[in-house]
Amino acid sequence: MAVAAPLAFDADAATEWILNLGVGACEPMEFTQIGGGYSNLTYEVRSSDGSRLVLRRAPQGELLASAHDVRREHHVLARLAGANVPIPAALALCDDPRVCETPLLLMEHVDGIVVNEAVADALSPSRRRAVGLALAEVLARLHAVDLGAAGLTDFASHRPYADRQLKRWLGQWAGSQTRPLPGVRHLASRLKRAAPQQTDVCLVHGDYHLLNLIFDPDEPRVRAVLDWELSTLGDPLADLGGLLAYWPEPGESFGVGALAASAHEGFPSRRELADAYAAASGRDLSALPFWESLACWKVAVIGEGILRRQAGPSASPTARERPFEASTVERMLNRAIQIADDAGF
Numbered sequence: 001m002a003v004a005a006p007l008a009f010d011a012d013a014a015t016e017w018i019l020n021l022g023v024g025a026c027e028p029m030e031f032t033q034i035g036g037g038y039s040n041l042t043y044e045v046r047s048s049d050g051s052r053l054v055l056r057r058a059p060q061g062e063l064l065a066s067a068h069d070v071r072r073e074h075h076v077l078a079r080l081a082g083a084n085v086p087i088p089a090a091l092a093l094c095d096d097p098r099v100c101e102t103p104l105l106l107m108e109h110v111d112g113i114v115v116n117e118a119v120a121d122a123l124s125p126s127r128r129r130a131v132g133l134a135l136a137e138v139l140a141r142l143h144a145v146d147l148g149a150a151g152l153t154d155f156a157s158h159r160p161y162a163d164r165q166l167k168r169w170l171g172q173w174a175g176s177q178t179r180p181l182p183g184v185r186h187l188a189s190r191l192k193r194a195a196p197q198q199t200d201v202c203l204v205h206g207d208y209h210l211l212n213l214i215f216d217p218d219e220p221r222v223r224a225v226l227d228w229e230l231s232t233l234g235d236p237l238a239d240l241g242g243l244l245a246y247w248p249e250p251g252e253s254f255g256v257g258a259l260a261a262s263a264h265e266g267f268p269s270r271r272e273l274a275d276a277y278a279a280a281s282g283r284d285l286s287a288l289p290f291w292e293s294l295a296c297w298k299v300a301v302i303g304e305g306i307l308r309r310q311a312g313p314s315a316s317p318t319a320r321e322r323p324f325e326a327s328t329v330e331r332m333l334n335r336a337i338q339i340a341d342d343a344g345f
Contacts (some may be wrong), residue, residue: 007031008041008057009100017099018106021092024051031055040070040229044109052109054088058102059309070105073228076203077107079150085142088224110224112214117261125266130220132268133276135213138222139243140280143202143236152203152233161204161234162195165294169301176305179326183333184300187340191294194345196287198235206230208239209246210261240277241291244270245299245332254331289343296336303329 015029025047035042045053056070070093077090089108094100113119115131123131147153157164166188173184205212207230214224247270248254248263261267268276278285306324 007033007043009055009104010098013096013099014055014094014104017092017094017096017104018045018053021106023053023091023106025053026051039227045106053091054107054109056105056107057100069229070103072231074103074105076152076155076228076231079152079155080145083145083150085145086138086222086224087228088226110214111217112223113217114214115210115261117264120261120264120267123264123266125264127220128264128266129268131210131215132262132273134215134220134222135210135243136268136273136276137280138213138225139205139208139239140277142205142208142225143239143281143283145203147201147203147233150203155203156233158201158233160195160198161201161232161238162191162198162290162294164234165238165298166192166195169298172305173301176301176308178304178308181304181329181333183337184297187293187297187333187337190340190345191290191297194290194340194343196235196290200236200283201233202236204232204234204236205239206232206242208243209259211259235291236281236283237285237288237291238295240274240285241288241293241295242298243273244288244292245295245335247273254328254335289339290345293336293339293343296332296339300329300332300336303332 011029011031014031015027018025018029019027025045026049028048030046032044032046033041034044040056040058043055045055047053056073058070074090074093077087080087081089088110091106091108094104094106115123120128145152147155170185170188177184205225205228207227208225212225212227213222214226215221216223246254246259246262247267248260249267249269250263250265252263253260274285274288277283303324307326307329310324
């Protein structure tokens with residue numbers, strides 16, 4: 001989706017940088033913002049010969065520490081080249097402030113479709129089911145990446161991931177809170193007490209959902225997993241819990257409108273997604289309720305950060321035209337609490 005907005009970098013300097021890389025691009029170049037999300041800004045780069053590339057940078061405005069890290073995204077994409085995970089090739093990283101005030105990541109353009117609500121409307125129920133099952137299968141492949149072979153053993157800490165997540169996102173909450181919501185800290189205390197023992201460490205995407213995957217337009221096959229800026233090492237069930245947090249079933253609404261496609265008839269249920277992942281990965285899912293509750297809690301914290309940022313002078317066009325709603329934070333927090341209540345912790 002093209003977004004009408006001024007470029008958040010110097011187009012002439014970016015053109016010169018890309019030309020000097022020798023990646024096959026040629027002048028003149030046209031830069032168009034695409035995506036329309038609330039996170040990193042993404043641009044299609046179209047050369048005069050019709051070839052395309054993609055640029056990414058952090059959002060404009062005041063950002064929380066460690067958020068929107070395209071350096072991290074570049075690092076993990078470069079290490080995953082040749083692994084059994086579909087990704088866009090990372091081509092270069094620019095740290096030149098004459099080009100952009102924040103780092104710029106240049107990557108391969110991957111043709112395909114992103115299954116948002118409009119695309120889901122056009123798919124048959126059987127195709128929707130196949131898309132969901134393919135998504136679960138690719139997640140299992142992502143978690144099977146050999147860290148040593150990929151050069152990712154030292155990518156991040158091996159300390160218990162649940163503790164790291166709670167500490168990090170409580171810190172983000174302290175920097176982004178816009179109103180009193182005591183349930184955030186109360187649930188964090190419950191989650192800390194209920195954290196399962198870590199028995200496995202693998203590559204974790206950190207934001208795995210339908211809008212961060214590109215599918216083949218003709219078959220239910222994932223062509224690329226996108227948006228790796230939250231990737232780290234941790235417990236694989238964290239990614240599965242995150243996927244379920246963003247997966248409404250028919251008749252449900254979590255308030256995250258851009259992620260409502262799975263509520264269409266035919267998509268697997270959350271239970272079916274989990275079962276498909278378990279079959280592909282061979283993993284024990286007994287701790288999944290903890291990770292789903294933690295994921296919903298984290299989405300609430302992230303949503304509060306979006307609210308704070310979109311109220312500022314550098315709010316993105318997405319924030320101005322389709323503002324994130326404060327009630328979404330409360331819905332996700334209440335859902336996290338309900339999952340914890342049902343699981344008995």
